Amino acid sequence: MAVEDLHSALISNGEDHVKHSEQKSFLVSLAKWVLKSAMWLIFVVWIALFSVVATGFGVTYYSDWVGATDGTLFGETGSLMLLFCPPLMAIAFLAVPYIIFRGQDEEQLQQKETKKAKYSLWTFPVLVEGPLGVVSAAEMIGIVLFIVFVLSAIYFDTSADFVILGANRESLTEEEEKCYLEILGLRFGLIGLFCLSFLFLPVSRGSVLLRLINIPFEHATRYHVWLGHLTMLLFTIHGLLFIVVWTVEGVLLDELLEWATIGFANLPGVIGLIAGLLMWITALPPVRRLNFEVFLYTHQFYVIFIVFLALHVGANVFAIAAGSIFIFILDRFLRFCQSRRVVDIISAKCHPCGTVELVLAKPENLRYNALSFVFLQVREVSWLQWHPFSVSSSPLDGKYHISVLIKAVGNWTEKLREYIMKSSEDVQCSGHNKITASVEGPYGHEIPYHMMYENLILVAGGIGISPFLAVLSDILHFVRQGKRCLPRNILVVWAVKRSDELPLLSAIVMESTCPSFSNKLNLETHIYITREYEPPLEEGKVQSSINSSLCPMSRRCGMSVLVGTGHNTWSGLYVMSSTAGFVILMYLVDIFYVNPFDIEAWWHLGILFLACMVASVFIFGGFVVGLWHLWDRRISAKEQCEDNAGRTETVAHKDSDEESLANFTSIHYGARPDFNDIFGTVSKNLGHVDVGVIVCGPSTLQSSVAKEIRSHNVTRQCSDPIFHFNSHTFNV
Template sequence: MEDSHPNYSPLLSPQVVQNGYAKTTSVSASATKLILRSLIWVLFIFWLLVFLIYPSQSGNQWVYQIIGIAGGTPFGSTGSIFVIYAAPIILIAFLAIALLLVSGEETLCEKKKSKRPRFRLWTFPVLVDGPLGVVSAAELIGIVIFLFYVVWAIWNYTVQAIEEGSSQPSFKTKWTTVLESLGVHFGTTGICCLAFLFLPISRGSALLRLVDIPFEHATRYHVWLGHLTMVLFTLHGLSFVIKWSIEGNLAEKLDEWSDTKFANRPGVISYIAGFFMWMTSMPPVRKWNFELFYYTHHLYVIFVVFLALHVGDFLFTFAFGAIFLFMLDRFLRFCQSRRTVNVISAKCLPGGTVELVLSKPRSLRYNALSFIFLQIREVSWLQWHPFSVCSSPLDGNYHLSVIIKVLGRWTQKLREKIIEGEALKQSVVKVSVEGPYGHEVPYHLMYEHLILVAGGIGLTPFLAILSDILHRVRDGKPCSPRNILLVWAMRKSDELPLLSTIDMEAICPGYSNKVNIDVHIYVTRESEPPLEEGCVYKPKKSSLCPMPSVCPMSVVVGTGDIVWSGLYMFSSTVGFLILLGLLDIFYINPSGIEAWWYKGLLLIVCMVASVIIFGGLVVALWLRWEKQSYTSENSDDAKVIEQNVTAALEDPSPQNGTNSFVTRYGSRPDFKEIFEGVSEKWGHVDVGVIVCGPPALESGVAQEIRSHTITKQRHHHPIFHFHTHSFDL
C-alpha cells in the first residue's frame, strides 16, 4: 500500500527529539525497570499460589506451620497471615509506584511500535452477546483461572467436610458436621474473593496504573467478583441456617455474640448490608433507580466493619491488603473533592446537552480519554456522576471541558440551573471534582489507523481525541495517527451541532494534507434532513479566563504526582504497622485480650487511624506544596495569554473541514461493509477500534471484529483491536 504522507514522522518512535536532542532510555533505567517488573511478577505469583494451595490439606497445614512459628512474636498469628496474604499486594503497589516513577514520560508515549501487525489477547473480543458483555480473550483466560480456583477450593473443602462427617456416629450429627464444615469453608473462600474485590474500584490505584486498566473498565471486574463473593457468602449463611434449624436453635445462634469464636450477630448484620448492595446493584434496579443503587452501595462501610467483628482479626487479614489500598484511595478522593472548583463557562447546547468548562492548574495530569466525577451541590449534596472529558490536555493549560447529555432528574436539574444562570448572566452552580482518571497510556496514540465508533453523546471523548491528534500534528509531535474514520450513530439530527464544538481547521490549519479524517454520520430515526439543514450551530461567546483562576481543580489525586502518592502510601503503611505494634505490645498482649470480634475492631481502627493521621499528614504537606506550585504558576504566567484557548472556547467556527463528511438518514451503520471498506483501503496494518456508546453498539462492533479476525487472512487484511470507552456505574 502506497503511503499518502511519506514525510510523516513514524508513530511511537523509539526516540523522541526534544530541544534538539534525542532522548534515549539509559541502560541503568532499563535494568531498574527489569528488576522491578521481575520482583512484581515474583510477588504476584507467590500471592496467587498462597491462595491456591490453602484449600488443600497440605497447603492448610503449611499455612498453620508458619502461624505456629510466628506465634511468639508481638504480632502473633495475625502478623503471620498479614505477611503471607496482605503484605505481597501492598509491596506490589509500592513497586508499581517505583516502576511508574522510573518509567517517567516513556510510559505515556515512547513505547516502541511493533514492526508488523500482530494479534493481541487484550484486544480480541471472544464473548460479545453474553451476560458479561464484551469479553476479550485475556479477560476470558482470567475468568477461567479464577473459576478454576473457586471450583478447586470448593471441591477440596467438600471432600474434607465429608471426611469429617463420616466419623460421626449418627446420621444427624454426620450431616450437621458436614454443613458446619462446608459453611466455614464457603465463608473462607468468600473472604479470599474479597481479597480481590476492592482492587478494581480503587480509582487512582497504582496497581491499575501499572497494568494500564482504567477504573471504568475495572469496575466490571468488581461487579463479577461481587456477584461471586455474595453467592459464596449466601451459601455460607444457608449452610449454618440449615444446620441450626436441624438442631432447633436457629434464633439463639443467629443472635449469638461469642468472644472465643465467630460472632454470629455481626455476621448477620454484615450479610444484610451486603445483600442490599447486591440486590440494588442488579441492572434492572440500577436502571430503574440509580439513586437507590448509589446510596445503598455506601453500606459497604457496615459490611466491612461488621465482617471484621464477625471473623476477627485473623481471617479478616486475608482481605486486608485490598481493603487497605481502597481506604487509601477513598481518603485521597475525599481530600481532593472538598475543594469547590471554578466554573469558567456553563451553557446549554442543542440536542439536550450542556457544557461545563472547569478551571484546572497547569500541573494537572490527564489524557484525552480521561473522565472525572462531578458533584454539583445546587443539584445534590450526595450524588457523584462520571463524565468523559471532551477536551484535550493540549487545548490549554488552565481549563478542562465536559459535555453532559440531559437524561435523568440530576442532569435535568443541572440544565435548569444553567438556564437560570444564563438569565442572571452569572454562574449559579458550584462544582466539586474527583479525578481525572483514565488510561495511563493514551492508547489512541498507539495506532497509525483508528476507527472511532460513537453512539449519541458517546461522541464527546472522540472530540478530545481528534483535538489531541490535531494539536500533535500541528506541533510535529510523534504518536499521531494518520488515518481516522469516525462513525457516529444518533437517533435524531438535533445532536449534529456537537461536532461543531471542535474546529479542526483552526486547531491545525491545512490538517487534511497531514492526516486523513473521514466522518460518517448515521441519523437512525429520521428519513430525511430537517428543513433547517445547513444552519450550523455556533455557540454563544463566553467570557472565559485563559489564565489561572482562584479555585482550580486539585492535583491531590491518586493519578497525580507519583512521588507524593508514594509518600502518602508509605507513611500510611508504616503508620499502620506502628499503631498495630504499639497496640499489641502495650494493650492486647498485656491485657490478655482474646475476643475475636474486639481484635477485629481494633484492626479496623488501626487501619483508619493510620490513613487519616499518618497519611493525612502527607496529604496536608501535598496540599501546601500544591498551593505553592500554583502560586508560582500564576506568577510565571501572569503576562501570558493563551490565544488558542480563548479562540477555541469563545468563538468556535462552524467549519468541519474534514476530508470526507457523509450524513445518512434512516439507516444504521453496517459494520461489515465499513470494515470491508477499511480492509481494502488500509491493507495489512494494526487498526485501533474505539467504541463509546450503548451495549448493543459495542456488541455489534465486537462481533464484526471477531468474525473478521477469524475468517480473514491476516496477511491481506488489517488486524482490528477492540477498545471500549463506555462504562456503567
Template sequence: MEELSGSAEHQYLLSSKDPAPPCSESIAAGRILVKWFLEMAMGLIFAAWVTFIFLFPAPLVTELYYEWRALTSDTIFGGNGSAFLIFSGPVLAITILAIARRIVMCSREEQFVLWKLKPAKYPRFRLSTFPVVADGPFGVVSAAELIGICLVVAYVVWAISAYTLEDLSEYSKSPLPPILKSATMLEFLASRIGIVGEFCLAFLFLPVARGSALLRLVDIPFDRAARYHVWLGHLTMLLFTLHGLLYVIAWAMQGTLLEEITSWQVSDTSNFAGVIGLSVGLLMWVTSLPPVRKMQFEVFFYTHQLYIVFVIFFAMHVGDYFFTFACGAIFLFLLDRFLRFCQSRRTVNVISATRLSCGIIKLVLSKPASLRYNALSSIFLQIRELSWLQWHPFSVASSPLDGKNHLSVLIKVSGEWTAKLDRNMLDNQETCDQNETTFLPPKITASVEGPYGHEFPYHLSYENLVLVAGGIGISPFFAILSDILHRVGEGKPCLTSNVLLVWAIKKSNELPLLSTLDMESICAFSPDKLNLDIVIYITQESAPSLEEGIIIESAESSHVFPVSNGCGISVLAGTGNNIWLGLYVMSSIAGFIVLMTLLEIFNLLSYTETKSRYRGLLFVVCMLASVIIFGGPAVFLWSCWEKRTSAVEKSEHCEQNVQTAPLMPSNLPQRESISSRRVLYCSRPNFQEIFGSVSDQWGHVDIGVIVCGPATLETSVAGECRSRNLKRGSDSPIFHFHSHSFVL
C-alpha cells in the same frame, strides 16, 4: 456581551508552552533497566501470592502454612502477623514497588515511548483486545478477561471440592448420629466456603480504588475496573450467601437456629455480627442488580455506601485473624478513599459554562499544569447547587494539548440532575435578556474527583483508527481527535494516519455538537499526514428538516456563561504527584504497623486475651487511624505544596496572557477542511459494510476500534470485530476492540 465572554474564554484557553523534550537516551536506558527490575520483582511477588492462595486448600500447603505460623507465634505479632504478612503483605509490597516504578520513570516515560513508536511489521492478535464473547451475561468479554474468569471459577470449584473431600474422608466414619453428622459436615462446608469468599473479598476492593497505583501499573482505567468489581461482587456475595444458608440449615437440623443466630460470641466468631454483615451485603447486592440500578440509580448509590457497615461487622464476625486474609485490599481502598475525600473538598473554578442550542452543556474547568491526564480520561463531577451527595462521571472532551490549565466535559440533558443544571442556566439567560446591563453568572459550585484513565494514550499506537460513537458518546472522541490533530500539526510523535469516525444520532439537532471541536484551527490541512473521514447516521429523520445551511449549526447560537469561583482541580487523586503519593502510602503503612505493635504490646503486658470480635474491630480502627493520623499530615503537606506550585503557575500563566495577544476565530486564515464529512438520513450503521470497506482500503494492518455508546452498539461492533478476526485472510487486517462505555 456574548462576544466579550467568548473572547475571555478563548484568551484563557490558549495553550501553554510545549512540554520539555524527552529524557536523554542514556538516562532513559538506566531508568528502563530499573523499571524492568521493579516489574520483575512485582511479577514474582504477585505470582507467588496468587499461587499460594490457589494451592492453599491442598492439605500439604495448609500443613506447611500452619507449621510456619507456629514457628512465628512467639514473635510480637504472633500468628496474626504471619497471616497478615502472607495474605495481605504482598499486595501492599506491590503497591509500594509500583509507586517506586512511577517515580523512577517520572513523567517522561510516555514521551520516551512515543518517540520510539514504530508501526508493527505484521499485525498480530492481542488477548486484551480480541472480543471472544460479544453478547452474554458479562457483556463484551475479551480473551484475557475470559481467561481470568475461567481461572477464578476454577479456583472456586477446586477449593470447595478439595475442602469437601477432606471433610468427607474425616467424618464419613464418625460414630455420631446421622442427623448430627450431616449437620456437622454442613457447618464445616459452610466454614470452608466462607474462607473461599474471603479470598474473593481480598480482590473485591482493588478495582474500586480509583487512583490506586495498582490500576495505574496494569493500565486499567476505573471505568473498566468497575466491571471486574461487579463480577467479583456477584461471586463474593453468592459464596457468602451460601455460607450463611448452610449454617442456617445445619442449626435448624440441630434445633438451635434461634440460639445460634442471636449469639454474640461463639468460639472465635460472632454469629450475630455475621448476620448483620450478611444482611447488609444482601441489601447492597440486591440493589446493585441491573433492574434496580438502571431504574433507581440513587437507591443503588446510597445503599452501596453501607459498605462501611459491612466491613465493620465482617471484621467483628471473623475476628482479627481471618480478617487479615482480606484486609490488604481494604486498606488500599481506604487510602484511595481518603485521598478522594480530600480532593473533593476543593471548589473548582468553572471557567465557562456553555449551553449549546442542541441541549448539550459544555463546562470548562480550571486545572493546574502539574495535573496530567490522557485522552479518554473521565472525571466525577459534583455541583452543590444541584445536590450535595450526587457525583456523576463524565468523559473528558478535551485533549491535554488543548491547554495546560483547563479541561472540558460535555453533558447531555437526559436525567433529573442534568435537567436541574439546564434549568439553572436557562433561568440565568432569561434574567440576562430582561436586564442586559447587568450580567449575573449562574451559581455553579463544582467539585471534581479525578481525572482517571489510561496511563498511556494507546490510541496513538495505531496507524488506523475506527471510532464508533452513539449520541453523546462522541464526547471522548473529541479528545482523541484533538490530541491527534495537535500532534500532527505540531510534529509530535503520533502513528495515527487514518481515522474513520462513525457517529449515530437520533435527530439532526445534535449535529451542532461537532462545532465544539474546531479542527481547522487546530491543524492545517495535511492529507499526506492524516486522512480523517466522518460519517454521521441520523436514524429518526428521513431528510433535513430545514435548509442545509442551518443544519450544521455553529456554536455562535449558543449561550456562554462565564463562571468564576474556587481554584483548579486538586492533584491529590487520579494522576497525582508520585513522590507525595509514595510518602502518603509509606507513612500510612508505617503508622498501621506502629498501631498494631502498640496493640500487641498492650495485650502482652496485660496478660489477657481480648475477645476476637473486639480485636477485629480494633483492626479496622487501626487501619482508619493510620490513614488519617499518619497519612493525613503527608496529605496536608502535599496540599500546601500543590497550592504553592499552583500559585507560581498561575502567575506565569497571567504573564504569558499579557504578553501574547489571543488570535480570535474571526482573524484566523481560511483553511481547507481537513476532513471529509457525510451525513446519511434515515439510516443505521451497517458495520459489516463499514469494516469491509476499511479492510479493502487499509489492507493487512492493525486497526484500533474504540466504541463509546449504548450496550447494543458496543455488542454489534464487538461481534463484527470477532467475526472478521476469526474469518480473516492472509491479507486482511486485525481489528482490536476497545470499549469506553462507563457503566456503574
C-alpha cells in the same frame, strides 16, 4: 585547523550524547524488567498461598508458619497478616518506581506502527454478547483461571469432608451431620474471604495497581461486578448453611443474636450479610436501571459491611482480606481530600439537543490523558450524587481548564440543565452568578493508547462522541507540533438519533488547532442519523445555544491535584507512609492496650485492627497529603507569578468552521452503520496493519462492533489488517 577541531568536538559531543541516551534507555529497561519480574513472582506466590491453604500441604505449612511467627508481638494475627497482606503491598511499592520508569520512555511506546501487525489478547473480543458483555481473550483467560481457582479451593476445602461423610453415612449421627454442614459453611465463608481479597481492588479508582496494569477504572468496574456476584453468592451459601443447622436444632433466633467473645460473633455477621445482600440486590441490572439513586445510596453500605465483617471474624481471619481493603481505604481518603476543593464552573453552554457543556477550572500541573473521565458533584443540584463524565477536551487545549459534555437523560442531568438555563437568565438580569462543583479525577489509562495506532476507527453513539472530541483535538495538537508516530488515518463513525446533535462535532476548531491539517492527516467522518429520513427543512439555520460565563477564571478555584493518577512520587510516598503507619499503630495498640488489658475477644481485636488501618491512612497518609497540598499551592503560586505578566488563555466555547467540517463529513439519513461494510472497506484500503477501534456508546453498539471485529480477525487473509477492540464506555 581550529574549524576542524571545533567540528571534531561537535561530532564527539554528539556521539557522547547518543551513547549516554542509549545507556540511560538500557538502564531504564533493565530496571523495568527487574521490577516486573519481582512483581510477577510475588503475585504468583500470593495466588499460590490462596490455592494451597486448604490442602493437606497448606494446613501443614500454615501450622509451621504460625509456630515460627506466633511468638512475635502481633501473635497469630501477625502471622496471618504477614502471610497475606505483605505480598499485595510489596507489589504496590514496586509499582511506584515501575510507573515512574515507564513514564520516562513513554515516547518509545508510540512506535507501534513500525512493528509488524499482530494480535493482542487484550483487544481481541471472544465473547460479544451475553450477561458479561464484550469480553476480550485476556479477560476470558482471567475469568477461567479465577473460576478454576475458586472451584479448586471448594474442592480441596470440602472433598475430604465429603469423603468421610460418604464413607460413614449410615453410622453418622444427626449431630455429626450438622457438624459437617457447619464445617461446610465455614469453608464457603473462607473462600468468600479469598474472593473479597480481590473485590475492592477494581474500585480503587486511582490505585497504583490499576495504573500498573494500565486498566482504567471504567473497565475495572466490570471485574468488581463479577467478583461481587461471586463473593455474595459464597457468603450467602455460608449463611444459609448455618441457618439450616440452627433451624433444625431449634435455636435459630438465639444463634442469630449471639455475640460471642471467643470465636465468631454471629450477630455482626448477620448485620454484615444483610448489608451485603442489600448492595447485591440493588446492584442487579433491572433495579439499577430503574432507580440509579437507590443503587448509589445502598452501595454506601459497604462501610457497614466491612465494619461488621471485622467484628464477625476477628483480626486473625480479617487479615486475609485486609490488603485490598487497605488499598481501597487509601484511594477513598485521597478522593475525599480532593473532593473538598470547591471548583469553579467557568462557563456553561446548553445545546439545543439537550446537552450541556461545562468548562471547569484546573491548575496547570494537573495531568491527564485525552481518554479520561471525572466524577462531578454539583452542589446546587444535589449534595449527595456523584456522576462520571468523559472529558471532551485535550490536555493541550488549555493549561487552566477542562471540559465535559453532559447529556440530559436522567433526573440529575435534567435538573442541571434547568439550573444552568435559569442561571443564564439571572446573569442577564443581575450581571453575575456562580455555579460550583466538586470533582474527583481525572482518571483514565496510564498510557494514551489512542496514540499507539497509526490507523484509528472511532465509533460513537450519541453523546459517546464526547471523548473522541478530546482524541481528535489531541491528535491535531500533536500533528501541528510535528510529533512522530501518531495516528495518520482516522475514521469517525457516529450514530445519532436527531440532526440537532450535529453541532456537538463543531466543538473542535480544526483549522485553528492545526492549519492545513488535511495535508497531514487523513480524516474521514460518517454520521448516521437514525430517526430522520431526510434533512430538516431548517437545515442551514443554526439553532442558538445558551452560553453563559458563570464566574471569572481563577486558578485558586481550580481542581485539586490530590488524585491517585497524579504526581507519581507523592502518590508513592502516600502509600508507603500509610503502610508504615499501620505497622506502627498496630505495635502501639498491642503494647499499650491489647497486652496490658489482656484483650482476647475476637470482635474487639477485629475492630482494633480495622481502626488501625483507617487511622494510619488519616494520620500518616494525611500528613503526606498535607505536604502534597502545600507543594501544589507553591507550584500554583509560582505559575501565577510567571503568568501574571499577561495571561491570554480564553475558555470561550468555540464554533468550528462548518465548511472545513463538510469537506471530510458525509451524513446518512434514516440509516444505521453497516460495520461489515465499513470494516471490509478499511481492509481493502489499508492492508496488513494494526487498526485500533475505540467504541463509546450503548452496549448494543459495542456488541455489534465487537462481533464484526471478531469475524474479520478470524476470517482475515494474510494481507488484511488486524482490528483491535477498545471500549471507552462507563458501565456501573
